[in-house]
Amino acid sequence: LHRGMPGLEKVALLQQLRLLPALTGRPLPPDAAEGAATAASAALQQLLGVHASGGEGEAAAAPLLPTVVGVVLGLLAYGGSGAGPSLAVAEALNEPENLLGVMKQQQRRGASPTFDALSFLRPLMEGVVQRLPYPEDFRFDVDDDDEDEEEELRGELRNIFRKLVALDPNAGLEMIQRVLQTLPQPLSAAPFYVVEAALRLVYLFWDIGARQREAYISAGSTFPRLLEALVLHTDVAQHPHPRVLLAYYDTCTRYVALFAHTPQLPHMIAAMAGPHGLRHAEATLRSRSCYLLVKLATAVPSESAVGLLPHLLEALQDVLLAEPSATGLDTKDVARVHEVVGALAASHPPEAVATRAQALATVLQPQVALVQQMLASPELDRHWAEGGSLLAHRLKCVGSVLKAFHKAPADLRELFEATYQACLGVLPRLPQHNAVRKEGLFILHRMLDNLRERCVPQLTEQLLLLLQHAPLDELGAAAEMLMEAIRQVEAAASPLLQQCVRPFLARHAEAMAELPPVDTAPHHRSERAMRQKLLLNVIMYSAKHGCAMSLVSAFPDPESVMSMLTRVVQIALDGELERSVRRVAVDSLDQLLLAWALPSSEPPAPPAWLTAAVLRVVYEQVVPMAPALLFSGALSSDGDGLNLQSDILGVLHSLCRCRGAEAADAVAAALGRGGVPDHVTQYMLQLLQEAKVMTSKDSFRKWVLALREEQSSQQRAALRQPRQQLQQQPSPQHQQLQHQT
Secondary structure, three states, rough: OOOOOOOOHHHHHHHHHHHHHHOOOOOOOOOHHHHHHHHHHHHHOOOHHHHEEEEEEEEEEOOHHHHHHHHHHHHHOOOOEEEHHHHHHHHHHHOOOOOHHHHHHHHHHOOOOOOHHHHHHHHHHHHHHOOOOOOOOOOOOOHHHHHHHHHHHHHHHHHHHHHHHHHOHHHHHHHHHHHHHOOOOOHHHHHHHHHHHHHHHHHHHHHHHHHHHHHHHOOOHHHHHHHHHHOOOOOHHHOOOOOHHHHHHHHHHHHHHOOOOOOOOHHHHHHHHHHOOOOOOHHHHHHHHHHHHHHHHHOOOOOHHHHHHHHHHHHHHHHHHHHHHHOOOOOOHHHHHHHHHHHHOOOOHHHHHHHHHHHHHHHHHHHHHHHHHHHOOHHHOOOHHHHHHHHHHHHHHHHHOOOOOOOOHHHHHHHHHHHHHHHHHHHHOOOOOHHHHHHHHHHHHHHHHHHHHHHHHHHHHHHHHHHHHHHHHHHHHHHHHHHHHHHHHHHHHHHHHHHHHHEEEEHHHHHOOOOOOOOOOOOHHHHHHHHHHHHHHHHHHHOOOOHHHHHHHHOHHHHHHHHHHHHHHHHOOOOOOOHHHHHHHHHHHHHHHHHOOOOOOOOOOHHHHHHHHHHHHHHHHHHHHHHHHHHHHOOOOOOHHHHHHHHHHHHHHHHHHHHHHHHHHHEEEEEEHHHHHHHHHHHHHHHHHHHHHHHHHHHHHHHHHHHHHHHHHHHHHHHHHHHHHHHOOOOOHHHHHHOOO
């Protein structure tokens, strides 16, 4: 059926085989059910395709479609031989061209008079809901292949339900209401598979889409009342099964906005922080509870955060200060618990800042004391591996608390500075420890976010340590820190760049030297490109954010600056390199040109030799190549190539800003020597005179795209012309024209 047979022949084959009558009205033996599911799914997909073709195909397929849909729905509910038959059907239904896709098309365009797919929406939803509960004896054993198949089936069924409720929220809401009303009470003693499936349906109703969500999930409508009854007036949070609790917490977190102002919110958080959450015996539930607590904390409104923070600190006090091994939590989950505290503190309104400062101090000061105690211990040198891991964990916890804050508020500045000062002692003590370097960088990012230019001296010391001790595969992380500092504090980062750029360039040269030649395996070329981009990005960020003069300190003489500029241009012009690398090189050159050659009244002015160097490189190496760079392959359909060409235009635009008519004359002469027509040259010069570079780039792109469309139209016309000539030419010329075509 899936092969290239014409549509009408497929219908005839199905009728000849009597496949559909064989699958209706009788129970299927287990060894035949999965094959029947595959055959019925294929038949449905092919009949839908034949029906969509219209005409005779539509007329032939329409009578068979209701029957085959009925067969598929029956196989979806089949439970006689594991999940196999249902899974085969569910996977097929999730294909875009299958029944759900046709339902979506008919909802948008109107139902077909010969087959109304939407009439099967409610029966399909009913079948999904009936099949969704896990088997009664399901043990959630990851090593059991049959259970893996059942889990896969649940994923497909949830996807089908998600699509169905988006098509008809009313039908989904009625189904959820009916399921909730039939749940056995009390919920804490009900079978886990029934309650878990009901909670998942409530969770999936969110996927009706943002536009419809406002009507169905707003306060006062039916769904919030159902949810309120489920969450506020049942004991589902006391159910002993971890999968029920997971579904309950997922649902509460997704709809937290509906409970933000209710007394139940503290109880939800207390449940997640208690024996039925992050202290549960099930590791998956413990980890998920920590993750969802973070989502809850970042979603609650500020007025609710004030009351929640004390409850949370009381519930989590032992987890916040204990070693991870004593809590039963993974280190990343302990860090998430700290992140919850920081998120709630950060969302406090201005009138509650005193409460916030006190709460943060109760978490941060003990962590600082533990860090200082460990750093002072003589045992740390002997047991540096274990001690370093514990210190790295403390750094991660501190950084997680402070993650929600960007610029440190005035009331917290003193606390933050004292906290960071203690943490900055860890990296100098154990720079050889991998986790210490990693979490040390995490702390540096947080410190930069919070303290900005006030932390530049400390940041400089830490970055120099990282550049000295980090292995070459961590050089990228150190460079990211350097670029982030330049981006955030701009010219204030000049002292940092002056001290760090030379060590960075030395380590970068090591990194490039250890790579094999360019013409080796693809992964080596990719690694080389990534490392080239690293250097170019540091140059570009420095020039773009007011630190271009600090770059010069890395080079001992004008010749080395000239060598660096030439290397940037070589990368930009190298057609063998990845376009992404070339674009960064072009951007770097553009920013250096503006920083070192654009006249400015603001001190410090670049020395004359520096301005001359960058202008010389652009005039001698970029401008003569303008015809090839701007127009070579311009009419191809390569989007990346067009972006690169518009970036080159940006460099020429910057040159004209710096040197005015002199630069425009040089560009015009180069275009003329390259054979560019006069009217095109004049248009290019017009673009280079635009006040904004983005206007020039956008106009250039539109112009090239218009040329491409014109060229495509001409090619299509040229292909049509020989066919028209063939009809008019006398017979002796027929073969020759056919050959030319």
